[in-house]
Amino acid sequence: MVIESGARPGLTLAAVAVVQFMVSLDLSVVNVGLPQIAAGLGFSAVGLTWVIHAYALTFGGLLLLGGKAADRYGRKRVLLLGLGLFGLASLVGGFAQEPGHLVAARAVQGIGAAALAPAALALLTTTFPTGKARVRAFGIWSATNAAGGALGVLIGGLLTEYASWHWVMFVNVPMAACALALVWRGVAAGPPPARSSRPDVLGAVLATAGMTLLVFGVVRTDQYPWTSPVTVTTLAVAAALLVAFVHVERTTTREPLIRLGLFANRSVAGANAYNLLVGAALASAFYFVSLYLQRVLGTGPALTGLMFLPLALGVVAGSVLAVKLGYRLAPRTLLVIGGLLTATGFAWFGLISPDGAFTTDVLGPSIVASVGFGLGLGPLVSIATVGVARHETGTASGLLNSSRQIGASLGLAVLGTVAHHRTGQTATPETLNDGYALGLTLSAALLAAAVLIALTVLRRTSPPSRAEQADDRDSLPARD
Known part of the structure; x- marks a missing residue:
């Protein structure tokens, strides 16, 4: 393995992990606090959804530009710029006094995240290009990515109930500062990037x-x-x-922004199609389960967040398991197994009842779905960059992140609308339950479609060879 002069793989991996945790956290940290945000700033029912959409859309829509900027201007420079923008937007959003202030701050957060995510993932890809170190690095990345999204609900609930909703924005500031320090010290500037033309x-x-x-x-x-x-x-x-x-x-x-010829690569096309459907299903499921706990079962914000802890731990467990199985099973096999488990968990969620309880209606499907989701995270990222030229890794990484966020926005918009139509005009616990159950069942159908794509589009591959598993130990983070 070749590592750029001045690079410190351990600090690089730590910086990427903090960045990904923070970016994923912001996709879910506001969910539990939405009722309090609406009351505090005077959001309308329709306007409130834009607290989520403003972040996801600018994040997903500008990720391709972020990936191209990382390739053209240098990953370290783009990381530092994105972290500064993200931290500043979080600080301003925490002081919001009007709905427009918060929506604007969330949109700027999305712009910062669009710079951060592809630069960080491309950096990970080039720092750990092959072998056992790559499997381990992507396992750590996927665990922090999953933990950020899942723990966001827990953190958001605790902050909302025991501090105020403002802290779901302020919480990003120290994380951004920590990541800035890690990037500044541990990430090499890299060779001068090629600048053939402007993005x-x-x-x-x-x-x-x-x-x-x-x-x-x-x-x-x-x-x-x-x-x-x-x-x-x-x-x-x-x-x-x-x-x-x-x-x-x-x-x-x-x-x-993207060379359309990239989609001729079946790994790129299949991984992004899979990712789009997973993003749609996951964002919708998180949303419906959070509302089911609060609006049907009458659970408070902090306890709702705590009830998401098994989901968070299951995703981390699945990510760790994927690292161990990644030495024995092909990435496509892990995607199929993970997708089937997640679909099973979401279908189980679809059986929720207005007379249900956490232990009977939420705990079991949370564990099944989360382990399955975590199992496929790392392999998906690895597949999506297979066969991509080094100078396009930032673009490919941005495309993968973009497909997840665009899928999340579209999925939440469509399934949320379908659930609203099923609920009707009378919002009783029974009608709300019917709407949420339908949304969760449709989420399971989206995962089943994703598994079908993995089986029909992605090529058969083999697990890492013994030579790759015995890759140079100097490349491992433990040696840094």
């Missing part, structure tokens, strides 16, 4: 605007039916913007 900013704007309008159109169907002129026009404009994005990527004289 395609127009493409990034078209993609983000198109996805935002698409989600906006779906969410607003609670007031405007699918066949209404408002909805039809909104969705038509969204589609036009996304078509324009594809056209710009094919014809731009600047460096495109």
Whole structure:
């Protein structure tokens, strides 16, 4: 293995882990506190959903630009810039006094995360390119990624009930400062990047605007039916913007956000399609389970967060298990097993009852779904960068993250709308339960579709060879 001069693999891995934990945390940390945020700032029912969407859409829509910037301007520089922006937006958001203030801060957080995530993942890919060190590094990455998303609900609930909702924003500031110190000290500047042309900013704007309008159109169907002129026009404009994005990527004289030829790589195409569906299912399931605990079973924010702890621990356990099994099983096999387990857990969640309880309706499916999800995280990232040239690893990493966040926004918008229509106008525990159960069952169907993609699109591969498992020990973080 070749490591860039000045690099310290242990500190690099620690920095990437903190960054990924923080970015994942912010996808879920506000969920439990949404009722308190609405009361404190005066959000409307529709406007409140944009506390989630503002982050996920700017994050997902600008990730490709973030990956390209990491490749062109250097990963360390982009990491430092993104961390500063993310930390500042978190601080400002914690002091928000109006709905628009918080939504804007969440959008800026998403911009910072769009710079952070692909740069960090590309750095991990190039620091640990093969062998046992790569398996271990991606296992640690996947564990922190999973723990951030799952523990976000627990942390958000505790902070909301015992401090205030403002702290779901403030909590990011010390993490950003810690990551800044680790990146500054442990990440090498790297060789001067190639600068053949400027990144395609127009493409990034078209993609983000198109996805935002698409989600906006779906969410607003609670007031405007699918066949209404408002909805039809909104969705038509969204589609036009996304078509324009594809056209710009094919014809731009600047460096495109993504070389469309990357999708000819079956690993890239299959992994991102799988990831899109997993993101849609997971974000929706987290949302429905959180609301089921609070609005159907009447659980408080802190206890709701605590009830998500088995889910968080299960994801970490699955990620650790994936590292051990990764030496014996092919990545595609782990994806299939993990996807089937997660689908089983979500289908079990679909049996929730208005007369249920945590021990009978939540605990069991939480363990099954979370272990399955954790089992597939690391292998998915590894597959998505197989066969990708070194100078495009940032782009491929950004694409993978983008597919997860775009899937999360679209999935929550669509399944949330379907659940709302099932609930109807009378929001009783029984009708709410019916809506949430339907949403969770559909989440299981999305996971089943993801498994089918893994089986039909991804190529058969083998686990690491003995030579790769015995890779140079100097590359392992333990030696740093």
